[in-house]
Amino acid sequence: MGEVPVIYAPIYMDHRAEGYHPENPERVRRVLDAIRPKVIVEPQPVRKEDAFLIHDPDYVDLVEKESRLGYSHLDPDTYVNDRTFEAALYALGGALLAYEVQGFALTRPPGHHSGVAGKALGGPTQGFCIFNNVAFPIKKLGLKRVAIIDFDVHHGNGTQEIFWNEPDVLHIDVHQDPRTLYPGTGFPEDVGGKGAEGTKVNFVLPPGSGDDAYLELLPIIESVLDDFGPEVIAFSAGFDAFEGDGLARIRATESTFYAFGKLARKAKRFYAVLEGGYSVGLSRGARAFYEALSGVEVEYKINQSPSALMTAIRDLIAYERSILRNYWKV
Ligand SMILES: [Zn+2]
Numbered sequence: 001m002g003e004v005p006v007i008y009a010p011i012y013m014d015h016r017a018e019g020y021h022p023e024n025p026e027r028v029r030r031v032l033d034a035i036r037p038k039v040i041v042e043p044q045p046v047r048k049e050d051a052f053l054i055h056d057p058d059y060v061d062l063v064e065k066e067s068r069l070g071y072s073h074l075d076p077d078t079y080v081n082d083r084t085f086e087a088a089l090y091a092l093g094g095a096l097l098a099y100e101v102q103g104f105a106l107t108r109p110p111g112h113h114s115g116v117a118g119k120a121l122g123g124p125t126q127g128f129c130i131f132n133n134v135a136f137p138i139k140k141l142g143l144k145r146v147a148i149i150d151f152d153v154h155h156g157n158g159t160q161e162i163f164w165n166e167p168d169v170l171h172i173d174v175h176q177d178p179r180t181l182y183p184g185t186g187f188p189e190d191v192g193g194k195g196a197e198g199t200k201v202n203f204v205l206p207p208g209s210g211d212d213a214y215l216e217l218l219p220i221i222e223s224v225l226d227d228f229g230p231e232v233i234a235f236s237a238g239f240d241a242f243e244g245d246g247l248a249r250i251r252a253t254e255s256t257f258y259a260f261g262k263l264a265r266k267a268k269r270f271y272a273v274l275e276g277g278y279s280v281g282l283s284r285g286a287r288a289f290y291e292a293l294s295g296v297e298v299e300y301k302i303n304q305s306p307s308a309l310m311t312a313i314r315d316l317i318a319y320e321r322s323i324l325r326n327y328w329k330v
Contacts, residue, residue, distance in 0.1 A: 123183030152238020155186030198327025239277030261292025
């Protein structure tokens with residue numbers, strides 16, 4: 001695939017908290033330092049009205065109003081400052097450009113927890129997210145047969161809410177067991193609304209899972225993709241499942257993120273937007289993902305799950321597969 005462009009706007013750095021916050025501009029710098037892209041392209045902001053394609057106008061107005069007033073919190077997790085609204089419009093523009101150039105957008109603020117009206121599916125907060133970046137190109141361009149692959153360690157509840165009733169958008173989300181992690185949504189039994197059943201695929205992994213758990217899942221994901229036949233693959237690329245990243249307890253390493261990146265080849269086009277990732281995942285996980293997108297061949301070691309846990313993981317995956325068999329050749 002060659003050099004994959006990175007999409008970056010300086011304003012992504014201007015959305016920042018007063019005092020320490022895990023979702024901070026340093027995150028983007030870490031990714032840039034790790035992947036050292038040869039091609040960086042700068043997006044344009046979208047118009048405010050464009051955000052109405054994915055969010056209620058009242059919610060967009062709220063973000064604008066709060067941002068114009070200066071630093072505050074939309075909820076205990078999610079801050080805005082005087083640059084947030086504009087940065088969020090540039091983040092949507094970054095996602096759009098990522099689709100156009102088949103690139104990786106280092107979007108801030110992130111997006112996958114942001115639903116139609118902000119908080120999604122009963123999640124307690126918006127989890128640092130403002131507008132749902134990964135959803136935007138799909139709605140703006142009316143993309144057909146899109147597969148969203150969300151490998152952030154948290155469930156992409158905002159994305160699931162936005163596309164719940166849309167059979168043409170396959171959303172595969174792999175995350176830590178929601179009984180043990182924010183936002184507490186995304187169970188295997190959640191398969192999509194009427195007429196869209198089977199197009200929302202939730203894989204949950206218990207705390208402690210390593211790369212071998214993901215390697216058991218990946219052939220199933222590939223089978224679903226092959227059966228669906230996507231035109232476009234959209235990645236919600238979060239790196240917080242990396243071992244020791246900080247906010248969760250999954251123990252993925254490079255091999256997992258590399259394997260996800262390789263899934264880009266399952267469609268004619270792809271795009272990727274940055275979601276979570278707070279420390280080591282942003283350097284080592286993002287680099288492995290980017291290598292795979294770029295077609296660089298690398299072999300990485302596999303971090304093993306504890307053997308007692310692996311038995312439980314296999315049982316869980318067998319259960320998840322039994323649900324998928326109602327809809328897909330897996
Ligand atoms: Zn996350």
